[in-house]
Amino acid sequence: MLRSLALIAALVLPAAASAQGAPPAPRLGTDYEVITPAQTTFGGPGKIEVAEVFSYHCIHCADFQPYMNRWKAKMPSDVRLTYVHAAFGGAIDNLARGFFAAETLGATERTHDAMFRAFHVDRKIKTGAIEEVADVYAGLGLDRTAVLNTMNSFGVTSKVNRSKQFAQRTGVNATPTIIINGKYRVNASADRGFDGMLQTIDFLVARERAAGAARPAAPAAAPAKPAAR
Numbered sequence: 081m082l083r084s085l086a087l088i089a090a091l092v093l094p095a096a097a098s099a100q101g102a103p104p105a106p107r108l109g110t111d112y113e114v115i116t117p118a119q120t121t122f123g124g125p126g127k128i129e130v131a132e133v134f135s136y137h138c139i140h141c142a143d144f145q146p147y148m149n150r151w152k153a154k155m156p157s158d159v160r161l162t163y164v165h166a167a168f169g170g171a172i173d174n175l176a177r178g179f180f181a182a183e184t185l186g187a188t189e190r191t192h193d194a195m196f197r198a199f200h201v202d203r204k205i206k207t208g209a210i211e212e213v214a215d216v217y218a219g220l221g222l223d224r225t226a227v228l229n230t231m232n233s234f235g236v237t238s239k240v241n242r243s244k245q246f247a248q249r250t251g252v253n254a255t256p257t258i259i260i261n262g263k264y265r266v267n268a269s270a271d272r273g274f275d276g277m278l279q280t281i282d283f284l285v286a287r288e289r290a291a292g293a294a295r296p297a298a299p300a301a302a303p304a305k306p307a308a309r
Contacts, residue, residue, distance in 0.1 A: 104272075106280040110264045119249045119262040120240065121305065127160040127289045130281055131259040133247055134177045135166040137208070138255045140268075147274045149193070152283070159285055163192070166255050167243040171208025174231075178213040180239040181230035191220050227280040260284040 106112055121129040133146065134141040165179040166172060169183050175195075182191045196218045198204040205212060210231060218224035230236055246252075250259045258266035258277065264284045268277045 103276075103279045106276075106283045107269075111269050111272065111276060111280045112264050112284060113251075115250055115259070115263055115265055119246075119259075121162075121262045122164050122246050122259075123160055123162040127133075127158055128285055129160050129162055129259075129261050130155075130285065131162040131246075131251045133164045133166050133167075133243075133250075133255055133259065134255045135172055135255050136179070136195045136199050136205070136268070137172060139200060141256045142200045144256045144268075144274055144277075145193060145196055147278060151278050153249050155284070158289065163188070164243050164246060166247060166252070167240045168247075173240060174208050174210045174213050175205075176243055177210065177231040177236055178217060178227070180236045180243075181227050181233075182217060182272050183239075184230050184233075184235060185222060185226065187217075187220075187222055191217065194220050216243075261288050263288070 099274060108114070122131050123129055134144075136142075143158075148161075155161060163179070163183075165176040167176040179192075179195070181189075182188055195216065204216050204219070210228070214224050214227045214231065217227045224265065246259075250257075250262065251265055252259070254267070256268075258281055260281065261284075266277060266280050268274055272279070
């Protein structure tokens with residue numbers, strides 16, 4: 081009898097919460113995971129970081145982007161959205177180089193959504209070769225030579241390496257994945273989807289705000305030492 085009452089309560093309480101407009105609480109182990117030990121953030125200190133690890137070749141990232149755009153438009157002033165292009169190897173690293181080059185050139189706002197469209201709608205990226213990626217950015221109004229030079233620069237190479245390290249340190253193995261302040265890893269769950277993912281982000285941001293614990297930024301990757309001769 082007690083078990084039956086508990087089951088009824090488990091079914092009725094979420095329904096009552098939904099009726100009042102309150103979303104169900106995010107579930108540890110399903111909607112998010114705790115990163116142990118906590119890691120340094122990808123960007124600078126001072127704000128609560130919401131870092132999206134994504135890739136332009138990822139259709140789920142493309143589908144998630146409109147959700148992130150809506151969330152970003154209402155983002156609190158004490159929160160920073162940081163895009164981190166995944167660098168899992170091969171042609172994906174060239175896409176990462178292109179993203180970080182556009183970021184360095186101050187063009188992310190006008191190229192980010194367009195790169196998803198170029199890959200998944202216009203099919204302009206077929207091999208992922210570095211020259212092909214530069215061609216796409218040139219088609220979006222950037223100087224092709226500047227893009228290529230920046231893609232091959234030490235600064236962008238360092239960011240690509242930092243992206244790899246960040247994904248490894250925070251346990252990212254798929255995209256899109258959201259990392260909250262280096263402490264929590266958020267994934268889309270099958271039953272709550274992208275809307276649930278945004279609710280989890282807000283839940284964890286509020287938790288970090290209450291804790292007053294913005295983490296320091298990760299140090300830049302040290303340059304590789306030349307091989308001994």
